[in-house]
Amino acid sequence: MVCIHCGRLSDSLACPICTQALQDLSYESQYRQRCPDCGRPQLDRAYPCLFCQRGIQAYAPYTSVVATLLRQFKGEGQRSLSKVFAPLFIPMLASIENPLLIPVPASNKGFSDRGFDQMLLIARLLKRTGGYPYLRLFAQEGKGQSKFLSMRERQVRHTLTLLPLNEKAIQAKKSGHTFVLLDDIYTTGATLSLSKTLLAEAYGIEALSLVIAMV
Numbered sequence: 219m220v221c222i223h224c225g226r227l228s229d230s231l232a233c234p235i236c237t238q239a240l241q242d243l244s245y246e247s248q249y250r251q252r253c254p255d256c257g258r259p260q261l262d263r264a265y266p267c268l269f270c271q272r273g274i275q276a277y278a279p280y281t282s283v284v285a286t287l288l289r290q291f292k293g294e295g296q297r298s299l300s301k302v303f304a305p306l307f308i309p310m311l312a313s314i315e316n317p318l319l320i321p322v323p324a325s326n327k328g329f330s331d332r333g334f335d336q337m338l339l340i341a342r343l344l345k346r347t348g349g350y351p352y353l354r355l356f357a358q359e360g361k362g363q364s365k366f367l368s369m370r371e372r373q374v375r376h377t378l379t380l381l382p383l384n385e386k387a388i389q390a391k392k393s394g395h396t397f398v399l400l401d402d403i404y405t406t407g408a409t410l411s412l413s414k415t416l417l418a419e420a421y422g423i424e425a426l427s428l429v430i431a432m433v
Contacts, residue, residue: 222296223283232302236283240302243278246309257313273414273424276404276432277306284431288402295332297339303430304343307400310428311350318387318395319344319352320425322413325377326358337400353390356413357381378409380416387421397425404432 220226221233232240241247249259253267258275260267269275278284291299311317321337329335341352359377390397399413410427417425 222290222299222302223287231298232287239283240278240287240306243282243284244306245276245278248278269426272407272427274404274407274410274427274429275310276429277310278431280403280431280433288431292328292332292336292402295334297332297334300336300339300343303402304340304347306430307340307344307428308348311344311348311398314396314398314426316393316395317350317398318390319350320355320397320399320413320417321352322378322399322401322409323354323356323358329358336402341400351390351395353384353387355381355384355387355417378412378416380420383420391421391423397421397423399425399427401427401429402431404429 219228219230221228221236222231223236224233226233226235228234230237245259249261251260251263252258253260253270254263256267256269258267258269280288287299287302290296291303319341321335321341323329323338324332324335338354341350344350345352357379359379387397397417399410399417401410404410404427410429414425414427417423
C-alpha cells in the first residue's frame with residue numbers, strides 16, 4: 219500500500235511522516251497557551267476563546283496536509299480518509315460530558331458527486347470505534363453547495379432544514395446529553411450558526427460545534 223497523501227510505501231493509509239505532519243498542524247501542538255476557563259488551545263489570551271464564546275473548536279487550520287486531505291476526501295471522493303479524520307475528533311470530544319454527535323449533512327450535489335455523506339461517515343466511525351452515539355437531525359434542500367456562497371448569501375439562501383422532531387433527541391436531552399455538531403470546514407460559520415438556531419428552537423438546547431479545519 220502507498221500513503222494516500224505523499225505516495226510513499228506505507229503499512230497504513232497515511233504514512234508515519236504524513237501522520238506526524240497532521241499532528242504537528244493541530245492547534246493543540248501549535249498553541250502553547252490554554253484558555254484559563256475551558257483549557258482548550260488558544261493563540262493569544264488577549265482574544266476571546268472561540269469555544270467559550272461560541273462553543274466551537276477546530277482541530278487545525280485549513281492548510282498544508284490538512285487542506286490536501288480534505289480536498290481528496292470531499293472533492294475526489296476518497297472515502298477511506300474518514301479513517302484518518304474520525305480520530306481527530308476524539309481528543310476534542312474527551313472533555314465534553316456525555317456527547318451526542320449531530321453530523322451536519324452534505325449538500326445534495328456534494329453527496330451526488332462523491333457518493334457519500336462525509337460527516338455521517340465520520341459519525342458512524344466514531345460510534346463504532348469510540349462508542350459515541352449520533353443522530354441524524356438535519357437534511358439539505360436544493361441543489362446548490364454553500365461553499366460557493368458568501369456569508370451573506372449563506373444566511374439568506376440556506377439549504378439546511380431540520381427533520382421532524384426526533385423522540386430519541388428529546389430523550390437524549392432529558393438524559394443530559396451534550397449535543398455536538400460535527401462538520402468538516404469552518405469558513406463563515408453560517409451553517410453551524412443556523413444549525414444551532416434550529417436545534418435551540420426545536421429542542422431548547424445549546425449545541426457545541428467541532429470541526430476538522432478552520433479557514
